[in-house]
Amino acid sequence: MVTLHNDRNTDEHKNRDEHMRIAGVRFDTSRIYVTLEDEREIAIPLWWHPRLYHATPGQRERWEFCAARRGLHWPELDEDLDAYGFIHGLKTPGAQPPAMQ
Numbered sequence: 847m848v849t850l851h852n853d854r855n856t857d858e859h860k861n862r863d864e865h866m867r868i869a870g871v872r873f874d875t876s877r878i879y880v881t882l883e884d885e886r887e888i889a890i891p892l893w894w895h896p897r898l899y900h901a902t903p904g905q906r907e908r909w910e911f912c913a914a915r916r917g918l919h920w921p922e923l924d925e926d927l928d929a930y931g932f933i934h935g936l937k938t939p940g941a942q943p944p945a946m947q
Contacts, residue, residue: 866916869885873898873906880918893943899944905920905922908920908921
């Protein structure tokens with residue numbers, strides 16, 4: 847049997863969601879930078895998500911939070927990404943580095 851928590855770490859578990867909630871996102875020419883509410887910043891290659899890679903800078907900037915700040919949605923691009931994928935380094939299936947496209 848696995849115990850998920852006990853009385854000593856109740857406060858820790860009250861805040862366990864924090865590491866999966868997104869505070870913001872920004873871009874440069876080759877990366878997506880996602881800031882989590884626990885102040886970590888995760889940088890991933892833009893090509894991991896082809897819809898964002900091929901989008902204009904303006905399209906990339908038109909995003910909104912979704913799933914109680916656990917995800918990001920780009921309505922114009924019909925793209926949804928979540929904190930779990932950023933944290934675990936998941937890329938869109940079939941995504942290829944630019945040199946291989």
